[in-house]
Amino acid sequence: MSILEWGLQIVLLALLGAAIPFALRLERALREIRRDRGAMETSAQGLNEAARMAEAAMVRLRASAELAGRQIAERTAQAEPLRDDLRYLIERAESLADRLEGLVRAGRPMAADAPRAAEPAPALQSQAERDLLRAISLGAARAGR
Template identity: 40%
Template sequence: MSLSLLLDVVIVALLVPTIIYAVILNNRLASLRKNRDALAKVVHSFNEATVRAESGIPRLRRAADEAAEALAARVEKAHGLRDDLAFMVERAEELADRLENALKGARGEVRPSPGAALAQTPAAVRKPAPAEPDTAPAPMPTPTLARRAARVVPGESLSPRLDGEDADLPDDERSEAERALLQALQSVR
């Protein structure tokens, strides 16, 4: 055999796998072109979603800031109410102790009040009372309530306007606790 024939056979043998590989490659490139359109649609919808998300971020921040401000205002108001309630409870306990002592004093059963025990303690031992922040102390109730409560007799009027005692004391000079206590004592009769 001649050398040229042998060389032609080798070239044919090498061209057959090359042609097969080219056909396979062409099929893959065709499917890639088809998928390229679908991929472009996916990228486009992803870009639109990103733009919507970015435009929503400032609105979300504003809403969060407004909610935080509203919550801070409510918390501040709640702290103020808590302090007011604590002060009112403390004042009510003091007033109840004074009223109880006045009633027992009228009956002859005197019990020293916590304020009297504090007054008997030496000044070096006493601790100063902590100041209430941002709250003004309530006006002290007038001592006429304790005098009136000590003399309560069933069927007797508790109103100063009716029984003549402190008739010149208008309702606005009485503390709210005094007015409420007078009403409660009158309703018990």
């Protein structure tokens, strides 16, 4: 072998010696990447499982919201006739209250002028009973003069 061949082999050997630390560093980096890849796959599986559970929870939530909406619609439909009845009764009550107030106002001057009876008249009397009581009280008043 010639000196040139020996020189080239020494240079090649030096280059190979210099490449060994780089190869070791590369091998360590590849080992870390493989380890991180396993952790990443595990976390990806966990993420997939969490996403699946979230989707299932959303389906259950949507179903319960639809059920609640239907129940509210049914109760609202049941309450509407009651609301209409109450509105009608309130209107009638207001008109009756207005009539009663007018009658009370009109009756106050007559109540102040009329003599008071010893016994209070029953609350529920027919028109004939009221007329009879008025005639009796007028007759008694004339007889007393």
